[in-house]
Amino acid sequence: MSKELIHLSNISKSFDGQMVLDDLNLKIHENEFVTLLGPSGCGKTTTLRILGGFTSPDTGKVYFDGQDITRIPPNKRQLNTVFQKYALFTHMTIAENIAFGLKIKKKSKSYINDKIKYALKLVNLEGYENRMPDSLSGGQQQRIAIARAIVNEPKILLLDEPLGALDLKLRQEMQYELIRMKNELGITFVYVTHDQEEALTMSDTIVVMNQGYIQQIGSPESIYNEPENAFVADFIGDSNIIPAIMIEDKLVSILDTRFACVDTGFGHNKPVDVVIRPEDVELVEPDQGTIQGVVTHMIFKGVHYEMEVMANGFEWLVHSTTMFPVGKQVGIKVDPFNIQIMNKPESEDEEAAAIDI
Amino acid sequence: MRNTARKIYIALIFIFLYAPIFTLMVLSFNASKTRAKWGGFTFKWYSALFQNRDIMEALVNTLLIAVISSLVATVIGTIACVSMSGMKRKTRSILLGITNIPMLNADIVTGISLMLLFISFGIRFGVGTILLSHITFNIPYVILSIMPRMKQLNPSTYEAALDLGASHTTAFFKVVFPDLLPGILSGFLMAFTMSLDDFIITHFTKGAGVDTLSTKIYTEVKKGIKPEMYALSTIIFVTVLLLLILVNMAPSGKNEKADK
Structure with missing residues (x-):
């Protein structure tokens, strides 16, 4: 440098x-x-x-x-x-x-x-x-x-x-x-x-x-x-920030469903936040997805369709070039590489101070 | 129909407002000494006026006091505005309120208070006391006309000048002052006008033997009205009118340019 x-x-x-x-x-x-x-x-x-x-x-x-x-x-x-x-x-x-x-x-x-x-x-x-x-x-x-x-x-x-x-x-x-x-x-x-x-x-x-x-x-x-905390993830671009449990290295439980991920070193059964960008959420046929849900909203945005999918009690924001109509049953798949794990802040102050170097 | 009514209404207002002054102006050119009849057009009262040494002395006093007091008030008022702009909003609005009070205060109260103040401090009455009084009552008018421009000022321009290497003094005179100038000029002219036509405060703060035009007219009229006084009043009216037109033109011309 x-x-x-x-x-x-x-x-x-x-x-x-x-x-x-x-x-x-x-x-x-x-x-x-x-x-x-x-x-x-x-x-x-x-x-x-x-x-x-x-x-x-x-x-x-x-x-x-x-x-x-x-x-x-x-x-x-x-x-x-x-x-x-x-x-x-x-x-x-x-x-x-x-x-x-x-x-x-x-x-x-x-x-x-x-x-x-x-x-x-x-x-x-x-x-x-x-x-x-x-x-x-x-x-x-x-x-x-x-x-x-x-x-x-x-x-x-x-x-x-x-x-x-x-x-x-x-x-x-x-x-x-x-x-x-x-x-x-x-x-x-x-x-x-x-x-x-x-x-x-x-x-x-x-x-x-x-x-x-x-x-x-x-x-x-x-x-x-790779946003380091929920604030950054939320402030930069659209994102799905979901509370989750890090079961072990490279395995995280999101909304009671196990997802493979690539992060390590967070410990066992530790509460974390995960960030998944809307363009990284893949919508597939229900039987092929890790989680199943229903499309609740759909807007055409020019480059892509913006959809909201209700799955396991969380409204997922999805950007995709393929359109899924409102009411359709879909499966959600996320590439392990696209799941970003963040430490959970214990208080609001800590959230602000999370990266106090 | 409505248009004619509107015109008559406006004409009436102007007659009520200006008939007295117009009468005075006409009489100042009346060759006859009585007010009752028109004795032909003349300038003799005007020439008599300029030959009257007392009146000329009063004129010099008036102009001297007007120029000095408005200059000093302008300097003080400008500095006050600059410092006030650096204050917190609340302090500033309280201070502005306080500086506005003397303008609303009855002249006679201001006059008597100043007189009492001078007496209690043992200051001798004369041109000096008139000057001090005029400076005092002029400052609020100056502040009143500069402050709005001060508020319009983009605070960043001053910082920009500093950023480009200017010292605080250079930044003020090269960048802030030119932006304030229209306000300062109209403040000066307003103060000048106020000083020129003040009677009550001058009356209470002048010493024996010292007169400004307004107090001179007052004493002359007590002795019996002479046509010279009509001439003098006409001159004062026209001067003040011209100054007021100037005051109103100075800032508006600039604003139009800035608004574009």
Whole structure:
């Protein structure tokens, strides 16, 4: 793995007595696209603001390239932020907006002009120098905000839900744009969002957060396929989370039915949660299935049919390209490899703290 | 039919509102000294006015006090708004409530209270006390006109400026101040107008021998109304009217642009 650039060490922060971040530890590497993902109030924005220097942590340290920058103000940090509502300077032209940081650093006029040209080209808005921010669409303003940040050549770009205010189509377009820009610039992106699809599409690493704790850190694939607890499984994509008993290694009892699985090391007869993604549930003829059930709902979703199957008292969510009509008796089969076993949290707090590294 | 009724109604309202002022303006151009008859058109009261040293002195006082008091009030009010925006919502709304009270307070109460305050502190009455009083009653108007703009401000723009390397001072003057400017300007003009046409508070806080235009008119009228006073009142009315038009135009022009 490449060089470590940011190290958040034992960061805690509370507002008005309410704990927002609790002993958070996180390392971010050079040239990585890291996404902080979680529901609102999970502490992701606070983490970003601590990185940017707008909020100082109650305890803990922020290291940048090995140096302690915890007490260094935002204007002295080698990173730039793209704010949620763009935060363009409305009384300045696009060129003046982009030049703002460079003028403060007293760069030469020709250098600034070159940089403005380069940045506008990078964000595909050439020729917009003399427009006012108000005359641009939301998506264009967002690009200018990015251009304004990157001309300062930060080592890290912080993005606070930058696509939150855009419509779906534009958002998907911008996701590809952001990946392209990141590859072109070769810098680290730290991205905050509550949109799991956005996170899965763009990130090298996803940090799933909830209630001030990091729930899981991993690649999009590992977060999706091997969620470490029920929160992650539930937050990332649709899933069936079913209470179960781990009978022994590689054998789990789900809804009083024995399923083969691949996980080991959970002990004997231990209560666990299992996660099965809806696309991993196979519907077959009743006699071929491990469990039998009845289809209760069916919706056509375009790529697949979404069905709900009542079996052994649990409503299974199923995504399949084959349609089974409502009321039909079906069998349910799951490939052992697709059954993900998770330790059961003993209390809600523990659920939040499940992966407190 | 309904349209005609509507027009007559509006005409009546305007007659009631402006007939007195119109009469005054007409009389200021009346060559005859009596109010009863029209003696021909003249500017002589206006020229007499400008030759009257007492009145010119009062005019200088008035303008001086208006300019200084509104400038000082604008600076204080702006700083107050900036600090209040950093406060918690609850503290801020309480503070805003308190700053609004002097505007609702009867002028005579404000005037007498200020007079008593100056007496109890042993401050000598004169231009200084008028100035202090005007600054005091102007601050709320300035806050009133800046605060709405402050609330519209995107808090991220200030942080964005810091993020791009600006110091706190640079960030304020380059980014926050230009956004507040329309509010600050209209606050200044409003304060200027308030100071210009104040009579009651000035009356209680001025010393003997010091006069502003409004108190001057009052003393002159007590001695018997001279047509110069019509001329003077006309000038004051027109000035205040122009200023008010300015105040109303300044922020609205900007807003339209921002709303687009």
